[in-house]
Amino acid sequence: xxxxxxxxxxxxxxxxxxxxxxxxxxxxxxxxxxxxxxxxxxxxxxxxxxxxxxxxxxxxxxxxxxxxxxxxxxxxxxxxxxxxxxxxxxxxxxxxxxxxxxxxxxxxxxxxxxxxxxxxxxxxxxxxxxxxxxxxxxxxxxxxxxxxxxxxxxxxxxxxxxxxxxxxxxxxxxxxxxxxxxxxxxxxxxxxxxxxxxxxxxxxxxxxxxxxxxxxxxxxxxxxxx
Amino acid sequence: xxxxxxxxxxxxxxxxxxxxxxxxxxxxxxxxxxxxxxxxxxxxxxxxxxxxxxxxxxxxxxxxxxxxxxxxxxxxxxxxxxxxxxxxxxxxxxxxxxxxxxxxxxxxxxxxxxxxxxxxxxxxxxxxxxxxxxxxxxxxxxxxxxxxxxxxxxxxxxxxxxxxxxxxxxxxxxxxxxxxxxxxxxxxxxxxxxxxxxxxxxxxxxxxxxxxxxxxxxxxxxxxxxxxxxxxxxxxxxxxxxxxxxxxxxxxxxxxxxxxxx
Amino acid sequence: xxxxxxxxxxxxxxxxxxxxxxxxxxxxxxxxxxxxxxxxxxxxxxxxxxxxxxxxxxxxxxxxxxxxxxxxxxxxxxxxxxxxxxxxxxxxxxxxxxxxxxxxxxxxxxxxxxxxxxxxxxxxxxxxxxxxxxxxxxxxxxxxxxxxxxxxxxxxxxxxxxxxxxxxxxxxxxxxxxxxxxxxxxxxxxxxxxxxxxxxxxxxxxxxxxxxxxxxxxxxxxx
Numbered sequence: 053x054x055x056x057x058x059x060x061x062x063x064x065x066x067x068x069x070x071x072x073x074x075x076x077x078x079x080x081x082x083x084x085x086x087x088x089x090x091x092x093x094x095x096x097x098x099x100x101x102x103x104x105x106x107x108x109x110x111x112x113x114x115x116x117x118x119x120x121x122x123x124x125x126x127x128x129x130x131x132x133x134x135x136x137x138x139x140x141x142x143x144x145x146x147x148x149x150x151x152x153x154x155x156x157x158x159x160x161x162x163x164x165x166x167x168x169x170x171x172x173x174x175x176x177x178x179x180x181x182x183x184x185x186x187x188x189x190x191x192x193x194x195x196x197x198x199x200x201x202x203x204x205x206x207x208x209x210x211x212x213x214x215x216x217x218x219x220x221x222x223x224x225x226x227x228x229x230x231x232x233x234x235x236x237x238x239x240x241x242x243x244x245x246x247x248x249x250x251x252x253x254x255x256x257x258x259x260x261x262x263x264x265x266x267x268x269x270x271x272x273x274x275x276x277x278x
Numbered sequence: 279x280x281x282x283x284x285x286x287x288x289x290x291x292x293x294x295x296x297x298x299x300x301x302x303x304x305x306x307x308x309x310x311x312x313x314x315x316x317x318x319x320x321x322x323x324x325x326x327x328x329x330x331x332x333x334x335x336x337x338x339x340x341x342x343x344x345x346x347x348x349x350x351x352x353x354x355x356x357x358x359x360x361x362x363x364x365x366x367x368x369x370x371x372x373x374x375x376x377x378x379x380x381x382x383x384x385x386x387x388x389x390x391x392x393x394x395x396x397x398x399x400x401x402x403x404x405x406x407x408x409x410x411x412x413x414x415x416x417x418x419x420x421x422x423x424x425x426x427x428x429x430x431x432x433x434x435x436x437x438x439x440x441x442x443x444x445x446x447x448x449x450x451x452x453x454x455x456x457x458x459x460x461x462x463x464x465x466x467x468x469x470x471x472x473x474x475x476x477x478x479x480x481x482x483x484x485x486x487x488x489x490x491x492x493x494x495x496x497x498x499x500x501x502x503x504x505x506x507x508x509x510x511x512x513x514x515x516x517x518x519x520x521x522x523x524x525x526x527x528x529x530x531x532x533x534x535x536x537x538x539x540x
Numbered sequence: 541x542x543x544x545x546x547x548x549x550x551x552x553x554x555x556x557x558x559x560x561x562x563x564x565x566x567x568x569x570x571x572x573x574x575x576x577x578x579x580x581x582x583x584x585x586x587x588x589x590x591x592x593x594x595x596x597x598x599x600x601x602x603x604x605x606x607x608x609x610x611x612x613x614x615x616x617x618x619x620x621x622x623x624x625x626x627x628x629x630x631x632x633x634x635x636x637x638x639x640x641x642x643x644x645x646x647x648x649x650x651x652x653x654x655x656x657x658x659x660x661x662x663x664x665x666x667x668x669x670x671x672x673x674x675x676x677x678x679x680x681x682x683x684x685x686x687x688x689x690x691x692x693x694x695x696x697x698x699x700x701x702x703x704x705x706x707x708x709x710x711x712x713x714x715x716x717x718x719x720x721x722x723x724x725x726x727x728x729x730x731x732x733x734x735x736x737x738x739x740x741x742x743x744x745x746x747x748x749x750x751x752x753x754x755x756x757x758x759x760x761x762x763x
Contacts, residue, residue, distance in 0.1 A: 374670055398681055448670075
């Protein structure tokens with residue numbers, strides 16, 4: 053067998069690929085579900101924290117800042133391992149899926165809060181004063197006047213950060229989530245052939261190349277004027 | 279210098295001045311279907327100050343930027359100080375240090391002090407050691423009246439001072455010719471004088487200069503020759519008295535009327 | 541509460557696990573000291589290719605960047621470590637980490653630096669070239685210093701991500717901090733080593749997180 057044939061047999065083995073395609077397609081589905089859950093819960097929690105921080109209650113803000121710093125500093129894989137292997141010792145076992153979801157949600161929450169907060173502080177103080185002078189309450193001002201302006205400038209950094217963290221779903225394979233990477237790895241060991249891994253890589257490209265391209269587009273479309 | 283032929287003259291230098299130091303012939307520059315330069319000739323004698331005027335879009339800045347090949351002409355030839363600039367064998371970096379350029383927007387390096395701005399090419403192109411480069415830079419900055427401001431960053435200098443640093447950066451390399459691309463257009467009116475003074479002194483010291491500018495009073499007073507360009511062509515040229523006093527071409531007349539109104 | 545302390549903050553177990561955790565911590569530092577420069581080199585090359593040079597090369601560099609930004613780094617690592625040997629190419633755990641980080645973090649650094657280079661006005665290159673500096677000299681002395689300064693918060697932030705990412709080397713059994721913590725946990729049936737590892741990561745990286753916040757606020761104020 054020539055080198056090239058050997059290469060094809062190893063990495064583009066159509067027979068192996070066909071056998072394990074359904075398994076990896078399931079993995080793709082699981083990755084998409086996990087990613088969507090993380091995006092929704094992470095962005096929502098981040099926005100909630102940023103709005104709480106806008107209230108300006110000192111001790112609460114310190115707590116928020118510490119939480120945000122904590123989940124920005126810890127590697128996501130460490131959080132996943134801690135939740136999955138650590139919590140059962142307390143009788144608080146959770147599934148590998150839940151541990152991955154919760155971990156990446158906390159990470160996205162932290163980064164999103166930081167970005168939302170930067171956006172809120174970038175809105176000139178005069179906007180607050182003008183809105184309050186017309187009789188709007190604090191939360192009305194925040195929701196109707198400040199956030200719409202703040203969110204626009206947060207779109208590019210938020211998009212890129214969200215994409216990066218969503219790719220972390222692959223880390224779930226370490227604790228046994230059968231998402232794309234987990235499914236391809238089991239398929240690889242069943243078949244003693246790395247073609248399923250090629251298939252997995254292709255699945256990620258199919259999923260994320262459009263998203264990365266979207267991120268690029270968003271960056272130019274909503275670019276901050278320098 | 280009262281050549282009767284109004285159209286494409288060979289750009290003869292004014293009499294009494296030295297041999298041509300810049301000799302550009304038949305320069306063409308196109309951007310897609312649009313020709314910005316249509317076979318322009320320009321020759322500049324040693325120690326001569328040539329002023330190029332014309333409406334915006336006339337190609338005068340493009341012509342100037344061709345003279346150190348920041349723009350690549352599509353056709354023609356350019357000799358500067360005997361070197362064929364467009365030849366592929368020419369070391370363009372070596373040639374460029376003989377051609378100083380001053381830009382409308384100064385283009386000082388914002389991360390370096392005034393002195394470091396001047397020193398960079400001295401160190402990296404002329405390969406001077408630190409002490410020598412420091413001394414040369416100090417002299418150049420003194421010459422433009424900024425000895426006191428050597429260790430300031432561009433952001434700490436006024437526009438006029440920045441432009442004088444930019445001039446120092448160019449003259450420190452002892453160029454044979456200096457190109458000025460609208461050097462005062464980005465300046466507040468009260469800062470223009472300082473820059474023009476430096477240019478006047480350079481002229482007195484015998485520097486060869488090609489200036490694209492709207493400073494007509496300065497042109498009248500200091501230029502040896504004024505070139506009027508429109509639509510990528512050189513329409514006429516001559517001593518300032520002639521171009522401003524009795525322009526031959528209708529477009530020149532219209533342009534000067536308009537400028538004088540301001 | 542006692543149960544919690546026993547499971548997560550167990551002094552005896554911490555004392556027992558301390559030597560291998562410390563080794564793991566040093567290993568993590570060494571990994572960071574190797575992967576950050578590797579990624580930076582890849583990033584500078586990509587950024588230069590995607591901002592200068594012929595159009596075909598610029599497009600190729602952009603495509604390369606997107607490709608390696610789309611593949612999760614762990615997938616890349618597993619592919620290099622567990623996939624390549626099937627083709628008779630065994631780069632080992634170290635090789636897999638080095639190549640994987642070069643490709644992945646290089647793409648991210650490249651994207652940041654490209655934005656930095658594009659933020660430097662064109663006149664800077666022209667001014668530098670007009671004094672006789674070569675293209676390379678102009679990039680090195682004039683363009684890159686400004687580019688780096690303009691995107692400093694993003695560069696530091698990316699570096700934080702790279703250091704955090706070294707934890708995935710545990711998957712290919714390199715004895716860094718997370719790997720050692722897991723080993724200790726398996727040996728003791730107690731989560732304390734993992735908590736200790738998390739605390740160590742936090743203490744190591746918290747200053748960097750604070751620095752990034754400061755830099756970002758400064759950049760925001762300068763707008």
